[in-house]
Amino acid sequence: MRQSARVWNHLPASLRHSSTGRAYGKHLHALVLLQNERRQSFGTFFLRNRPELELMRRLLNQKAPGSRLDISVLACSKGAEVYSVLWAIRSARPDLKLNTHALDISQEILEFAERGVYSRIARDISTPSPHNGTKVVEDVAWNTSRDQNAPIFERMTDEEVNAMFEVEGDQAKVRPWLKEGIKWLRGDANDPKLLGVLGPQEIVVANRFLCHMQPAAADKCLRSVARLVKPGGYLFVSGIDLDVRTRVARDLRWKPVTELIREIHDGDTSLRRGWPLEYWGLEPFSEDQADWGIRYASVFQIGEAS
Template sequence: MSAINFTDVVFQAPRRVFSSIWDGLRGAITQTRLMHRVGKLIYRKFTRHTVRIQSHDTQFMRNPPLLDVLARLLFAYQIGSTVKLASIGCSTGAELYSALYVLRRARPDLRFLATGVDISSEVVKAAERGVYCPGQSAAIDGLYLEGRPEVFWEDINALQEVLEVQQGGTLRVRDWLRRDTTWLTADATETGFPDTLGLHNIVFANNVMGPMDDSLAEVCLRNVMNLVEPGGYLVVDDIDLELKTRVLAAADFKPILLSQEDVWMADGSKEGWPWVRWGREPLDLTEPTWELRYSIIFQRTRV
């Protein structure tokens, strides 16, 4: 057995044992304050530095409570205002189209200008086409793993106002959601990235930084923070919580606490904590930094 394989076995063996014990405990036990601390230790010891796999995984209406909160925040905007949105790591566009659907329905009097950005030119092309096949990812030939389908067969009826069925069974984003939308290929970790895009009212940076090394993730986070105009909103998820909390605590951003628990726990794809990197850490109000740690939406304070 090689040294690398031996190290892997030594590292994984206790993780498998502890995972089996954890899974055997009743939910009420794992939700106690003591077990929450144990879970954090497990994450830091056995999970945080496990293999980080980047994918183009995205879905429509992945977190409805989050979009509903953003819609409520938009009621502060005057009639006829222009709202600029950017989706960083947009993948095949499902998240940005979902946001446009909710926000345009909530404020049809506003003009929304949207920009989707991804490092993979092929998924950017797929996002611009806005055509999806149920049960199959549109991220074919992207830089990373395709990930799950944007739409499952059982979701079609619920998404009728977003997607129209075409001949052959494919689904196309409706024209009223596609208008005033631009798609770009760019690397959000590069110097000068914020200058390329300019300031926006709402910036999404979801499910893109988690697989990055900490140093690169911090560069990316700071870049997307610089895209948010004063008074605007940053939406950031699937990033190491210690890193996110440290960077945002020292910046001019404050957490939005509206429906915080609903927003934090809504994404069903983030199960498995503390044994998987993308698992959602349960909200713990005894955590000193809980407001920052367990928030996804942040507002840049006005200067």
């Protein structure tokens, strides 16, 4: 495996992008999926995948003025995703009455997310004693940098940072209008009782945590998550083994949303860069793949509205 990875790392870009290079990459990635140990991570980014947010805005064009929107962001980690989603929606549709839930299995990270205070300075968190006697959640710099392979703000312009945050020194606090009304919930996305807690959702966001589970567990969890979506609603699900997502989508007859399909697939640079050597890496989009319209879809309509 090490030898194959070395070969990949030394291939010139032109060869990597050729059909032979892709086939070699796919073979390598299949080995990585079999051999690599998976582990959950709190890594995340603000405005992580812009085309994903753009599609969400477009889907909301169908909503009547002033209507209510039930939306849940599962596995929200440090909160960057839920604040980004709300920023996108509120900027486009300030008229909507949002009923937002943000859920994570980790109480510690959920408390940090709810505070909505981040450090703008990336910190080396490899040091063993990061908290200096404070509660972990209060260590803003350490939590902000936790599990990040790049800074959490790297995908934002300064204008966007100023629109979303009150910046004081090296700290950025999410603006109150953006935080307002979010219901933070510790819970397991896999929990069958979750539907009773949240109620049926028009949009469920379940991004970039299922790839850290073994395929059988991810398959089971994805089916549970889909039950939260009300008929005709949408599931956003990226960051999962493509074979698992394709199989479940086919089995349950989900309708892939093909608008912006390529842009969304390519919209998260960290995932694309990780392929083929990281288990969470995402293969290149290819229309040569016979089932590309479902394999590369990250957004699905679940059932039909009555």
